Amino acid sequence: MKTNNTEGCGLCNATWGEYWREIDGDNMYFCCNICADIFETMVKKVKEITGWKKIDYVELVGNYSSGRECEARNGEDAFRYYFRTYSNGKFITFEKR
Amino acid sequence: MRCPTCLLHIRGGYAELSDHIYNMLGKTDSNHIMWINRYVTRSRTSKKELEGLVKRVFETGDLKEWIIQKFIGKFFSKSPHQFLVKMQKPDRWTLLGYAYEHHHFLKQWVKSCSLIIINTDFEEIHHYEIDNIISEWHGEKGRFPAHHELLLKMGQSYGASLDDIYRTEPLEPTLHAIQTWDHICRNFSFVEGMAAMHSLELIANRKMKEYGASIGYFDPVILRDGSVTRETVDFLREGYEADVSHSEVALALIAKYSSMLNLQQEVQAVFFKSIEEFDNYLNARIERGAILENKQH
Ligand SMILES: [Zn+2]
Ligand SMILES: [Zn+2]
Numbered sequence: 001m002k003t004n005n006t007e008g009c010g011l012c013n014a015t016w017g018e019y020w021r022e023i024d025g026d027n028m029y030f031c032c033n034i035c036a037d038i039f040e041t042m043v044k045k046v047k048e049i050t051g052w053k054k055i056d057y058v059e060l061v062g063n064y065s066s067g068r069e070c071e072a073r074n075g076e077d078a079f080r081y082y083f084r085t086y087s088n089g090k091f092i093t094f095e096k097r
Numbered sequence: 098m099r100c101p102t103c104l105l106h107i108r109g110g111y112a113e114l115s116d117h118i119y120n121m122l123g124k125t126d127s128n129h130i131m132w133i134n135r136y137v138t139r140s141r142t143s144k145k146e147l148e149g150l151v152k153r154v155f156e157t158g159d160l161k162e163w164i165i166q167k168f169i170g171k172f173f174s175k176s177p178h179q180f181l182v183k184m185q186k187p188d189r190w191t192l193l194g195y196a197y198e199h200h201h202f203l204k205q206w207v208k209s210c211s212l213i214i215i216n217t218d219f220e221e222i223h224h225y226e227i228d229n230i231i232s233e234w235h236g237e238k239g240r241f242p243a244h245h246e247l248l249l250k251m252g253q254s255y256g257a258s259l260d261d262i263y264r265t266e267p268l269e270p271t272l273h274a275i276q277t278w279d280h281i282c283r284n285f286s287f288v289e290g291m292a293a294m295h296s297l298e299l300i301a302n303r304k305m306k307e308y309g310a311s312i313g314y315f316d317p318v319i320l321r322d323g324s325v326t327r328e329t330v331d332f333l334r335e336g337y338e339a340d341v342s343h344s345e346v347a348l349a350l351i352a353k354y355s356s357m358l359n360l361q362q363e364v365q366a367v368f369f370k371s372i373e374e375f376d377n378y379l380n381a382r383i384e385r386g387a388i389l390e391n392k393q394h
């Protein structure tokens with residue numbers, strides 16, 4: 001699964017740390033386990049709502065404070081959503097946009 | 098020196114502090130990574146470069162100004178904290194969430210102030226904390242109610258019962274924050290305890306906009322437009338006026354004593370920790386509001 005964060009962490013794009021986790025069969029790079037937890041939960045929520053079997057690409061815009069406006073893509077389909085978490089990764093908000 | 102993330106006491110100077118942080122980053126420790134990403138840099142640097150950057154974050158000729166600017170950066174920037182966004186025109190659920198969680202915050206507050214008193218012989222500090230306890234927790238019979246009492250009345254004005262506010266346990270982030278503040282005030286120097294607690298009062302300081310904040314704690318128009326209950330106006334107005342003197346007097350004391358006791362960096366480290374906890378705690382107010390709203394439907 002690709003994201004617009006090409007330099008670093010799949011969620012926040014930071015280049016510190018080195019934490020790998022398999023997401024949907026792809027080994028993805030994150031800056032830490034919390035970013036990986038958030039990303040993994042986010043993918044699960046998107047799949048639950050859309051019923052998709054896979055996600056090809058996720059665009060994430062924002063930060064931890066204001067939350068992240070996102071668009072997930074699966075082939076021709078797109079799903080827009082917003083989410084925000086506590087700093088330990090627990091979700092505060094996840095909503096369809 | 099003290100680590101702003103794990104609060105570890107570190108012998109030496111910025112080289113040693115930066116060494117410790119660099120090691121923790123190498124171990125992919127999420128808390129240290131979060132701190133570096135949020136306050137220093139999101140791009141990996143060399144060890145030597147990091148030392149310079151860490152030093153630059155702490156260096157200041159004016160501690161009071163440094164605290165105010167870091168606080169603005171954290172909560173009042175162009176992407177302000179979401180609780181502040183909600184407070185511009187607060188609805189019933191935001192104010193109820195505020196009342197339920199802040200009750201626990203204030204219960205710890207009075208204990209923190211007392212621990213600060215226990216940890217020092219400076220009478221100036223005793224007087225300051227006692228004055229703070231009276232306005233936040235005790236009030237003065239026949240003259241003015243405590244801030245805590247006004248908070249409970251605000252909750253009641255939106256239909257919460259006293260019993261329910263008292264019986265509802267704090268959410269996990271509130272509890273975690275409370276335990277951190279208790280730990281700092283109990284075990285660290287009084288001036289670090291003061292920095293952990295009283296810097297937070299800047300949140301309701303109406304001069305924040307003059308200092309560069311993008312928004313205020315709330316839009317003052319709600320004090321007169323009838324969009325919130327009279328009890329809410331009483332609660333917010335009291336804080337609005339009281340916290341100006343509280344926070345700024347405290348910052349002057351913190352600057353004076355941290356310089357006298359050579360604890361400036363330690364105070365800054367504790368401040369960083371405290372604002373992280375406060376960030377989560379403000380989110381817990383939002384979460385509590387959402388929980389109460391969902392119960393209703
Ligand atoms: Zn990350
Ligand atoms: Zn540390």
